[in-house]
Amino acid sequence: MGDPAIAVLGLRKSFGAKEAVAGIDLEIAAGSLAGLVGPNGAGKTTSLSMMTGLLRPDAGKVLINGVDVWADPPAAKAIIGVVPADVRLFERLSGAELLEYAGRLRSMPAAEARERAAQLLDVLDLAEDAKRLVADYSTGMRKKAALGCALIHNPSVLFLDEPLEGVDPVSADVIRRLLTRYAHSGSTVLFSSHVMELVEQVCDHVSIIDKGKIVATGTTDEVRGGKTLQQAFIEMVGPRAGDEEVLSWLGSSSS
Amino acid sequence: MARILVQLKLRLIANALRSSTAAQTSFIFSILFAFVVGVGGFYFLSLFRGLSASVDLTTVIFCAFALGWLVAPIFAFGLDGTLDPATLALYPLRTRPLAVGLLAASAAGAWPAANVLALLGTTVGLAHGPLGVLFAVIAVVLQVLFCITLARLVTTSMAGLLHSRRGKDLAVFLFIPIFALIELLGQVIPNAAAHGGITAASFAGVDAWMRWLPPGLAAHAIQDASDGHPGTALARLALLAVVIIVLGWLWVRALNRALVTADTATGSSRLHGAGLPLARYGLRGAVAARFWIYQRRDPTSLVYWAMTAVITAVVSASTLLGDTGPHRHPGVVIGSAVVGAGFVGYFHANSIGLTGPSFVTEAAALTDRRSFRAYFSGQNIAFYVIAAPLLTAICIGLAFGVKDPAEAVSAVAVALAGVGAALGMSNILSAGLAYPMAKRTGSPMRQAAQGYGSYTFGGILGSVGGVAVLVTPVILAVAFTGSVPTAVLDPLLIVCSIAYGIALTFAGVRIAAAIAQNRLPELCQVAIQSTA
Numbered sequence A: 001m002g003d004p005a006i007a008v009l010g011l012r013k014s015f016g017a018k019e020a021v022a023g024i025d026l027e028i029a030a031g032s033l034a035g036l037v038g039p040n041g042a043g044k045t046t047s048l049s050m051m052t053g054l055l056r057p058d059a060g061k062v063l064i065n066g067v068d069v070w071a072d073p074p075a076a077k078a079i080i081g082v083v084p085a086d087v088r089l090f091e092r093l094s095g096a097e098l099l100e101y102a103g104r105l106r107s108m109p110a111a112e113a114r115e116r117a118a119q120l121l122d123v124l125d126l127a128e129d130a131k132r133l134v135a136d137y138s139t140g141m142r143k144k145a146a147l148g149c150a151l152i153h154n155p156s157v158l159f160l161d162e163p164l165e166g167v168d169p170v171s172a173d174v175i176r177r178l179l180t181r182y183a184h185s186g187s188t189v190l191f192s193s194h195v196m197e198l199v200e201q202v203c204d205h206v207s208i209i210d211k212g213k214i215v216a217t218g219t220t221d222e223v224r225g226g227k228t229l230q231q232a233f234i235e236m237v238g239p240r241a242g243d244e245e246v247l248s249w250l251g252s253s254s255s
Numbered sequence B: 001m002a003r004i005l006v007q008l009k010l011r012l013i014a015n016a017l018r019s020s021t022a023a024q025t026s027f028i029f030s031i032l033f034a035f036v037v038g039v040g041g042f043y044f045l046s047l048f049r050g051l052s053a054s055v056d057l058t059t060v061i062f063c064a065f066a067l068g069w070l071v072a073p074i075f076a077f078g079l080d081g082t083l084d085p086a087t088l089a090l091y092p093l094r095t096r097p098l099a100v101g102l103l104a105a106s107a108a109g110a111w112p113a114a115n116v117l118a119l120l121g122t123t124v125g126l127a128h129g130p131l132g133v134l135f136a137v138i139a140v141v142l143q144v145l146f147c148i149t150l151a152r153l154v155t156t157s158m159a160g161l162l163h164s165r166r167g168k169d170l171a172v173f174l175f176i177p178i179f180a181l182i183e184l185l186g187q188v189i190p191n192a193a194a195h196g197g198i199t200a201a202s203f204a205g206v207d208a209w210m211r212w213l214p215p216g217l218a219a220h221a222i223q224d225a226s227d228g229h230p231g232t233a234l235a236r237l238a239l240l241a242v243v244i245i246v247l248g249w250l251w252v253r254a255l256n257r258a259l260v261t262a263d264t265a266t267g268s269s270r271l272h273g274a275g276l277p278l279a280r281y282g283l284r285g286a287v288a289a290r291f292w293i294y295q296r297r298d299p300t301s302l303v304y305w306a307m308t309a310v311i312t313a314v315v316s317a318s319t320l321l322g323d324t325g326p327h328r329h330p331g332v333v334i335g336s337a338v339v340g341a342g343f344v345g346y347f348h349a350n351s352i353g354l355t356g357p358s359f360v361t362e363a364a365a366l367t368d369r370r371s372f373r374a375y376f377s378g379q380n381i382a383f384y385v386i387a388a389p390l391l392t393a394i395c396i397g398l399a400f401g402v403k404d405p406a407e408a409v410s411a412v413a414v415a416l417a418g419v420g421a422a423l424g425m426s427n428i429l430s431a432g433l434a435y436p437m438a439k440r441t442g443s444p445m446r447q448a449a450q451g452y453g454s455y456t457f458g459g460i461l462g463s464v465g466g467v468a469v470l471v472t473p474v475i476l477a478v479a480f481t482g483s484v485p486t487a488v489l490d491p492l493l494i495v496c497s498i499a500y501g502i503a504l505t506f507a508g509v510r511i512a513a514a515i516a517q518n519r520l521p522e523l524c525q526v527a528i529q530s531t532a
Helices: A043-051 A073-078 A096-103 A110-123 A139-151 A170-185 A194-202 A221-226 A229-237 B002-019 B021-046 B054-075 B095-107 B110-119 B129-157 B159-163 B167-171 B175-196 B214-226 B231-259 B279-297 B299-322 B332-347 B351-363 B368-402 B406-432 B453-470 B474-479 B486-517 B520-529
Strands: A004-016 A017-030 A032-037 A061-066 A078-085 A157-161 A188-193 A205-210 A213-219 B437-439 B446-448
Touching: A004 A043, A017 A061, A017 A205, A032 A043, A032 A170, A032 A194, A043 A061, A043 A096, A043 A157, A061 B486, A073 A078, A073 A221, A073 B002, A078 A110, A078 B332, A096 B279, A096 B351, A110 A139, A110 B279, A139 A157, A139 A170, A139 B446, A157 A170, A170 B437, A188 A194, A194 A221, A205 A221, A205 A229, A205 B214, A213 A221, A213 A229, A221 A229, A221 B110, A221 B520, A229 B446, B002 B095, B021 B054, B021 B110, B021 B159, B054 B129, B054 B159, B054 B214, B054 B520, B095 B129, B095 B231, B110 B129, B129 B159, B129 B214, B159 B167, B167 B175, B167 B299, B175 B299, B279 B299, B279 B368, B299 B332, B299 B368, B332 B368, B332 B406, B332 B453, B351 B406, B351 B437, B351 B520, B368 B406, B368 B486, B446 B453, B453 B474, B474 B486, B486 B520
Parallel strands: A032 A188, A032 A205, A078 A157, A157 A188
Antiparallel strands: A004 A017, A004 A061, A205 A213, B437 B446
């Protein structure tokens, strides 16, 4: 195996007394479609923010295709695309204007940015809504528009935080097929998700994060160890349910 | 049902009290303010006693209260859960008892009580004799009932819209007339009244048409009863009662419909245009294009420009209305220009917090000092092409208003230099004093997030103070070149002021880029913490 596309070494971040990320190490090979899974508050978003140069780590190193994100942020940003969990776009631009703007921010000539924007909107099934304000887009349309913005400069590594949360099955399928095709071309994808079935289905590499630490990482088959990923995940992070006996009245159909 | 909904309203208020120290403080201030409005309103209305225009003034006040009831719930739509039919649509409730309950819930709370207390001032200010006082009490009750029913009808009918993006835009736009009204009532009228520009007699006859509005019927009923015409008074109140019944009937119908209608009334219109403008100018052009589009499409941006115009005009208008003689206030329009330019700077002094989380997309392009310069100068281009003509037009208008057209040139020169200074200052403050913006319940406009109030103060001080200091050379140039012929001086003054302003903007861009270059992750965090 050659140099990893993403290498994370001893990454740490604390917010006051709370240690959100407690020293994670991670290697994702080029061409991988990798999943980062973990319960709520495990440190997924904080980790991805530090990997993409959006949040300054307390300690540690992140290398993207050998480029140190925090030593040379411009070089790293030039080769990555990011879709954050809480997709916030320029609401008062139309879909076409938004993607063109994202391209022009990446120093693309306006004509090329406009052409690529049209092609991406077409593939993302947003062509009919290209001239509508992003403010009027549904959740799924917004996720797809954000993905378009992240892909317009053809990055070699793509980070996505909960890309399919709140997305309808049809839009989810469009996103899933686009990511698979992108990874098969040799580019790398790292995305966080709660949806184990999705990760199991599309990812060739999985990392499980809990309480700010990577508790398992490897190929999807290695991590799940003969079980479903859901089962393996629950075993590793532990069940967190309350006592259900108190709900004895539920389902009796009496008031 | 009425009891449950009143309890719900009181519980919502109590829970807001428990939520945080800020909420408690806000609640206590709200109660105190309601008390002041109630007692102050009572006192104010009682002052009309014996005035020839007392019924006219009372009519205006009654109409103002009705307007307040009409507008406030649109702002408070997300704040008061009992206003939104969608929150009650899940439960098996019949419309009629629900309507009665919602009406009772509306009447509960400090503000309705303050409203009643204030309007009862008419028992002193307008009513005469026992019959007059009796009619005043009934008229006040009907007036408050009218206000509540009207407010309920409007919010219920608009519930679908108020949930949508367009409804939220509308709430933001309503900020403009309310801000203008606050400035008028808080600055212009008191100042004009203090200088004799406005007296009680100025209101005589203003109710020529207002008297036929429902609030006018209530006010005139009190007058009629006091003047010994109880029949006419009764007829007016009966007409008002009919209006309330009709509004109530319409409201019940609207409520019936709202309970079974989807609340997503978001219509989206198709935009025209081939793409972003300024295609040839790289990052600077892209940023200028984005900011230019936002100045037209973003309600908050439009509100900021409207507020700038109002503030600029008010600085001179209060003086104009107070002292009407020509040449009485040399320099007042220049003062307007300085304050207007200062607020141009202040309203854009936190551009990253205002951009919100989508700044992260722009941050991908901000890789070095040069790109930051392009970013800041791009937004300055968009702001300048609006601010310069806007302030120029206002200054010329104000100069003609004070009957001193010669002051127009001096004021425009100061404004143009001031806009340059303001944009430079706003860049520096955006880079060095960025803070997250948050939308608070009850306000359609975003404000500094909790704990960042002092940053707002810093922004005002930095922008207005900075502009005042930086335009001093232009003001001095105006003062010391009075003897030079205007044909020579005026063009020179304008050109030099523009050049000086642009030089200040360039300096601001360079300083801001140097600051921002080392703070990009922190600026991204400010953006992420902001509400879009």
